[in-house]
Amino acid sequence: MMRPMKLAGEYLLFGNGALEYLKTIKGEKAFIIISGGSIERSGYLKIIQDYLSEAGIQSSVFKGVEPDPSIHTVLKGAEEMKRYNPDWIIGLGGGSAMDAAKAMWIFYEHPHLKTLQDISSPNIIPALRGKAKMICIPTTSGSASEVSRSIVITDPEKNIKVGIGNMEMMPDIALLEPGITSSMPEHITADTGIDALTHALEAYVSNRSNDLSDTLSEKAALEIFKYLPLACSNGENILYREKMQNFSMIAGIAFTNVSLGIVHSMAHTVGGKYGVAHGLADGIILPYVIEYNMQNAEAKKKYDKLAKMLGGESFAKMVRSLNEQLNIPSNLKEVINKDEDFEKNLEELATMAKNDGCTKTNPIIPDIKGFQELFRKAYYGK
Numbered sequence: 449m450m451r452p453m454k455l456a457g458e459y460l461l462f463g464n465g466a467l468e469y470l471k472t473i474k475g476e477k478a479f480i481i482i483s484g485g486s487i488e489r490s491g492y493l494k495i496i497q498d499y500l501s502e503a504g505i506q507s508s509v510f511k512g513v514e515p516d517p518s519i520h521t522v523l524k525g526a527e528e529m530k531r532y533n534p535d536w537i538i539g540l541g542g543g544s545a546m547d548a549a550k551a552m553w554i555f556y557e558h559p560h561l562k563t564l565q566d567i568s569s570p571n572i573i574p575a576l577r578g579k580a581k582m583i584c585i586p587t588t589s590g591s592a593s594e595v596s597r598s599i600v601i602t603d604p605e606k607n608i609k610v611g612i613g614n615m616e617m618m619p620d621i622a623l624l625e626p627g628i629t630s631s632m633p634e635h636i637t638a639d640t641g642i643d644a645l646t647h648a649l650e651a652y653v654s655n656r657s658n659d660l661s662d663t664l665s666e667k668a669a670l671e672i673f674k675y676l677p678l679a680c681s682n683g684e685n686i687l688y689r690e691k692m693q694n695f696s697m698i699a700g701i702a703f704t705n706v707s708l709g710i711v712h713s714m715a716h717t718v719g720g721k722y723g724v725a726h727g728l729a730d731g732i733i734l735p736y737v738i739e740y741n742m743q744n745a746e747a748k749k750k751y752d753k754l755a756k757m758l759g760g761e762s763f764a765k766m767v768r769s770l771n772e773q774l775n776i777p778s779n780l781k782e783v784i785n786k787d788e789d790f791e792k793n794l795e796e797l798a799t800m801a802k803n804d805g806c807t808k809t810n811p812i813i814p815d816i817k818g819f820q821e822l823f824r825k826a827y828y829g830k
């Protein structure tokens with residue numbers, strides 16, 4: 449079946465010196481969205497603002513995007529944006545800062561939109577770029593929001609994470625500067641990196657996968673397998689950082705075109721309900737879903753191929769031992785530990801995962817009972 453593919457926005461720059469591109473852009477005002485102080489402490493925020501100044505662009509910084517950004521933060525940022533009136537929006541940080549920046553952009557461009565419901569399915573994101581264009585600069589290697597059309601925004605009142613995808617949200621410019629990721633602590637390198645691996649693997653076995661996405665996702669999976677443990681144990685090694693940054697982005701290009709699978713559906717669900725960090729949830733759930741997907745002949749063939757290329761036999765087992773190396777727990781109970789509550793919510797969790805937008809591209813689509821079983825396995829580690 450013919451499907452269009454979009455491989456990043458206008459410009460995708462990666463490698464040492466990528467940030468210098470900022471010196472060449474045309475405009476007047478940039479609104480920079482960041483999470484916390486680490487990007488200031490590392491000196492990169494100043495470098496970025498200096499480059500913008502060289503281009504004759506003044507900038508303002510919105511600080512304080514939390515992990516799993518809430519709709520409240522998004523609306524607050526959008527209000528500030530309306531007052532500042534930028535022609536460039538820069539999402540600078542991990543997936544949270546970039547996703548929040550993209551969401552703020554929608555509300556800034558279209559002031560009649562007021563709520564999370566207004567921008568989520570079945571409502572459609574209207575055209576962007578009437579007022580500003582978007583630059584993303586990732587400081588972690590995992591979310592790939594810099595080359596993706598999707599965002600995840602949390603509704604804290606309802607304890608849900610809402611995934612929204614639309615090609616309008618593909619950033620115009622993505623700048624991947626390897627050094628900017630080198631201050632990431634080990635556990636964040638692990639959690640975000642296993643998210644990147646999950647993107648590669650879910651895109652690889654997606655029921656929409658094609659020759660182009662397979663080429664990207666297969667290579668990304670193999671390289672992340674190799675470089676993620678190295679980047680965790682040798683965080684100061686810039687080559688390992690660069691490989692993780694590039695292959696996270698490559699996995700992103702694959703998944704933004706052919707979508708993901710039920711690891712993400714389940715991770716979004718436990719993330720919203722129990723606050724489990726996204727990458728960590730992915731890593732824990734991933735081997736259980738690989739085992740489940742092995743029932744599909746196409747998916748099995750692909751997992752077996754990866755295992756062989758990596759010199760092993762069972763791919764699920766290999767992912768388990770990778771998790772062990774990365775100190776990622778083998779079950780959800782270790783991070784949630786609310787047995788009674790979990791049992792009580794099981795049907796609701798299964799229903800939410802079933803309805804998640806990532807479910808429809810999994811190689812096998814479980815019913816509610818199937819999701820309950822999968823959640824139980826991942827929770828108790830059986």
Ligand SMILES: [Fe+2]
Pocket residue numbers: 591643646647712726730
């Ligand atoms: Fe993800």
